[in-house]
Amino acid sequence: MKKELLELFSNSYSDRAYTIEIVNPEFTSVCPKTGLPDFGTITISYEPDKTCIELKSLKYYFLEFRNAGIFYENITNKIHDDLVSLLQPRSLKVITEWKARGGITETVTVCYTAS
Numbered sequence: 001m002k003k004e005l006l007e008l009f010s011n012s013y014s015d016r017a018y019t020i021e022i023v024n025p026e027f028t029s030v031c032p033k034t035g036l037p038d039f040g041t042i043t044i045s046y047e048p049d050k051t052c053i054e055l056k057s058l059k060y061y062f063l064e065f066r067n068a069g070i071f072y073e074n075i076t077n078k079i080h081d082d083l084v085s086l087l088q089p090r091s092l093k094v095i096t097e098w099k100a101r102g103g104i105t106e107t108v109t110v111c112y113t114a115s
Contacts, residue, residue, distance in 0.1 A: 002064055003082040007057035011048045017090070020052065021045045024062055027096070032069035039099040040072070044083065046092040049114070053087060072098055076108040084112050 024042040031038055042062070044053075061082075065075060080094045092112045098105055 003061070003086065005057055005061045005064065006082065006086055007054040008051040008086060009054055011050055011052050014048070014050050017047060019045060019047050022053070022055070022058065024059075027062060027065070029065045029075060030067060030069045031101075032071060035069070036101070038072070038101070041097045042079065043095040043097075044079070044092070045095075046083070046087065047090040049088055049090050051087055053083065072096055072106055072108050076110050080110040080112065088114070090114050 022044045027040045027042045029038045029040075030036070070078075076094055076096045079096075080092065083089070083094070084092055089112070091114065093109065095107065095109045097107045
């Protein structure tokens, strides 16, 4: 999970409040307890300030999780922390929704608002 893979570009409309929503319905990682694959949907919603995330770099960043043994909560918070530190957005929300395993689903949400 190398945040160095993430690239930014200048927000040409930084004087305007607007929201960008990015959805990855094919996110995969590995359960650190069982080694079994986890499948989920990652939704990132943010109000940019000076910069925006470049999508191809985000795709490669997400691929870093594919073989990582990491809990859902840690994935959600790692993505949140990396994006907030790089983008310095006005606001950002990361929602991860996980497919059922053993009959149980989980959704994790982390929010940030600039002060």
